[in-house]
Amino acid sequence: MSTEIEREAPSMSSASMTSREACVARDFIDPLRSFRDRFVIPEGTIYLDGNSLGPMPRIAPGLLNRTIEQEWGHDLIRSWNSAGWFEMPVRLGDRIGALIGAAPGQTVVCDTTSINLYKAIHAAIGLRPDRDVVIAEDASFPTDLYIVEGAMKSAGRPMKRRLIGADGPSVEALLDRNVAAVVLSHVNYRTGELLDMPAITRLIHAAGALVVWDLCHSIGVAEIALDRDAVDFAVGCTYKYLNGGPGSPAFISVAKAHQATAQHPLSGWWGHAAPFAFDRDFRPDPGIKRFLCGTQPIISLRGVDAALDAMEGAEVAALRQKSLALTGLFMARVGALLPDLKIVTPRQASLRGSQVGIEFDRGYAVVQAMIERGVIGDFRAPNLMRFGFAPLYVRFSDVWDAAEILAESIHAEVWRDPRFSRQLEVT
Numbered sequence: 001m002s003t004e005i006e007r008e009a010p011s012m013s014s015a016s017m018t019s020r021e022a023c024v025a026r027d028f029i030d031p032l033r034s035f036r037d038r039f040v041i042p043e044g045t046i047y048l049d050g051n052s053l054g055p056m057p058r059i060a061p062g063l064l065n066r067t068i069e070q071e072w073g074h075d076l077i078r079s080w081n082s083a084g085w086f087e088m089p090v091r092l093g094d095r096i097g098a099l100i101g102a103a104p105g106q107t108v109v110c111d112t113t114s115i116n117l118y119k120a121i122h123a124a125i126g127l128r129p130d131r132d133v134v135i136a137e138d139a140s141f142p143t144d145l146y147i148v149e150g151a152m153k154s155a156g157r158p159m160k161r162r163l164i165g166a167d168g169p170s171v172e173a174l175l176d177r178n179v180a181a182v183v184l185s186h187v188n189y190r191t192g193e194l195l196d197m198p199a200i201t202r203l204i205h206a207a208g209a210l211v212v213w214d215l216c217h218s219i220g221v222a223e224i225a226l227d228r229d230a231v232d233f234a235v236g237c238t239y240k241y242l243n244g245g246p247g248s249p250a251f252i253s254v255a256k257a258h259q260a261t262a263q264h265p266l267s268g269w270w271g272h273a274a275p276f277a278f279d280r281d282f283r284p285d286p287g288i289k290r291f292l293c294g295t296q297p298i299i300s301l302r303g304v305d306a307a308l309d310a311m312e313g314a315e316v317a318a319l320r321q322k323s324l325a326l327t328g329l330f331m332a333r334v335g336a337l338l339p340d341l342k343i344v345t346p347r348q349a350s351l352r353g354s355q356v357g358i359e360f361d362r363g364y365a366v367v368q369a370m371i372e373r374g375v376i377g378d379f380r381a382p383n384l385m386r387f388g389f390a391p392l393y394v395r396f397s398d399v400w401d402a403a404e405i406l407a408e409s410i411h412a413e414v415w416r417d418p419r420f421s422r423q424l425e426v427t
């Protein structure tokens with residue numbers, strides 16, 4: 001089977017970019033080149049943290065202002081109808097669905113990823129009432145583990161957890177007829193490893209269990225086909241590679257096949273079949289709207305509209321191809337400049353998302369020093385430097401320069417300067 005590296009066009013491969021001039025030339029012919037202008041990237045900044053918070057789309061202030069001044073300020077409560085506020089979670093859900101291969105009517109934008117994980121895991125456990133195990137990943141983003149704990153406690157029956165990593169080497173090793181649900185991150189938030197969604201989903205289904213995929217680090221940069229792969233539940237955020245703004249609402253996608261029977265405990269009025277009937281008893285919407293709970297943050301939802309408008313016309317396949325070329329180039333340059341550094345991200349293209357993680361004991365200070373020079377990445381304790389490569393606005397020349405500045409920072413031993421070791425609350 002050919003890997004994605006082998007399938008990359010020669011002009012895309014990092015091997016063809018052996019000088020800064022070659023990178024600049026590559027930027028010039030980049031088919032996604034024009035998208036960079038749709039975002040505000042401050043002068044002198046190389047932004048490699050779009051895997052945490054995407055930059056602001058240029059159209060966002062205008063759209064948000066209109067929502068504030070006209071829709072809220074002038075039209076007042078009429079905007080629930082006239083500006084389509086009430087339908088936003090479903091309309092935006094369908095727009096997100098198009099990016100993740102989910103047909104309309106299966107995705108809503110609402111709440112946070114953590115809350116949506118809770119709804120999805122609870123629903124999955126409920127759909128397998130004769131089973132008592134949830135599988136999760138030892139190395140997953142902590143909220144996924146915390147929410148698994150919470151959902152197990154509220155399942156209404158005793159549940160057990162098995163962790164990939166701590167209790168067995170793989171999903172396959174832990175699957176059996178007791179497993180109700182498996183919770184997995186498509187791309188690991190630390191290593192950037194990308195899991196094989198189709199193959200793993202098949203394995204889970206063969207064991208009779210359901211899957212919940214966390215797409216936080218893959219939506220917008222990886223090809224995802226929820227319907228094709230018969231994925232049961234998926235959740236993810238809109239503020240990373242989708243650039244919806246700080247705290248912009250998350251999404252949840254539920255396969256049509258489960259919608260009539262899947263239940264979750266946050267039975268709020270927005271999930272009711274007829275919210276404006278004001279019935280006394282809860283009767284869930286027959287479709288995806290049952291996964292809504294209460295009134296949504298309309299101004300933040302408008303940020304998601306702006307973000308999706310800003311990426312309109314960018315094909316996911318093209319984003320994926322450029323993302324791989326960017327991460328490939330960064331790993332090649334870091335490998336050449338700093339051969340002793342431990343890159344934890346897989347070299348094989350089919351196994352990596354859009355970020356590169358590098359372990360380095362003085363990583364915190366190095367990241368701070370790089371930020372001072374305009375290269376913004378981030379740090380995850382105890383020793384991981386993370387650099388995200390968003391194909392919508394990161395250039396090949398940025399990658400070249402970032403690797404140089406990383407090498408210079410390490411060679412200069414920047415950690416000797418106490419300025420760079422001062423701990424900030426958010427790293």
Ligand SMILES: Cc1ncc(COP(=O)(O)O)c(C=O)c1O
Nearest residue numbers: 112113114141143189214216237
């Ligand atoms: C993989 C993953 N899952 C879940 C979350 C939590 O998202 P939220 O804070 O929106 O609930 C994050 C946040 O960064 C994440 O990276």
